[in-house]
Amino acid sequence: MKRVIFCDFDGTITENDNIVAIIRHFNPPGWETIVNDIVAQRKTIREGVGEMFRLLPTSMKREVVDYAISNAKIRAGFAELLQFCKDTDIEFYVTSGGIDFFVYPLLAPFGISEERIYCNGSDFSGEQIEITWPHPCDGDCKTDCGMCKSTIIRRFPGERYERIIIGDSVTDFEGAKLVDTVFARSHLILKCKELGLPYHPFETFHDVIKVLKLQEATT
Ligand SMILES: [Mg+2]
Numbered sequence: 001m002k003r004v005i006f007c008d009f010d011g012t013i014t015e016n017d018n019i020v021a022i023i024r025h026f027n028p029p030g031w032e033t034i035v036n037d038i039v040a041q042r043k044t045i046r047e048g049v050g051e052m053f054r055l056l057p058t059s060m061k062r063e064v065v066d067y068a069i070s071n072a073k074i075r076a077g078f079a080e081l082l083q084f085c086k087d088t089d090i091e092f093y094v095t096s097g098g099i100d101f102f103v104y105p106l107l108a109p110f111g112i113s114e115e116r117i118y119c120n121g122s123d124f125s126g127e128q129i130e131i132t133w134p135h136p137c138d139g140d141c142k143t144d145c146g147m148c149k150s151t152i153i154r155r156f157p158g159e160r161y162e163r164i165i166i167g168d169s170v171t172d173f174e175g176a177k178l179v180d181t182v183f184a185r186s187h188l189i190l191k192c193k194e195l196g197l198p199y200h201p202f203e204t205f206h207d208v209i210k211v212l213k214l215q216e217a218t219t
């Protein structure tokens with residue numbers, strides 16, 4: 001079977017969550033209430049993220065984009081993981097709830113083709129930053145994810161693909177339930193423990209490569 005990886009971006013490929021970092025840095029009045037509403041599930045991720053970016057005027061585009069790109073740090077071993085996937089014929093997809101204006105530039109040095117990067121979009125043509133949602137939930141997901149990871153994963157049926165997810169947060173959990181192998185850190189570990197879902201913990205992508213190599217040796 002063909003192995004395929006679905007890899008989260010914020011807090012996984014990058015060490016921290018870029019959306020939170022941007023909003024916290026520019027600190028527009030009202031953002032904390034929105035975050036609390038998302039955490040308490042009074043608002044969906046799509047609603048909350050859309051509202052937070054609407055607090056920022058498009059006149060700040062340069063500063064927002066520059067801050068996002070200069071602030072982010074790529075997790076150790078990422079280039080090596082991509083090379084390992086090439087060498088062993090594993091398909092690699094980025095499934096990100098992040099926004100195009102930082103996801104694409106930060107991934108540019110790594111040569112992943114753009115059709116293998118799923119993330120949200122942005123529109124700077126009005127007064128406020130407007131997030132766009134080109135990859136919404138299909139009929140099987142009622143979470144209003146924004147960028148729906150489980151919708152993407154379902155396009156790779158388990159009869160034909162050995163599916164692997166790498167992630168760090170609650171937004172990866174619906175996808176984690178669908179796949180064969182889960183690599184988890186941070187909140188996703190807690191969520192997996194809570195529901196008894198097996199996972200491999202990781203801190204760097206070198207940890208991921210080690211497990212993938214072992215799996216290969218035993219199949
Ligand atoms: Mg994440």
Ligand SMILES: [Zn+2]
Pocket residue numbers: 136137138141142143144145146147148149150151
């Ligand atoms: Zn969804």
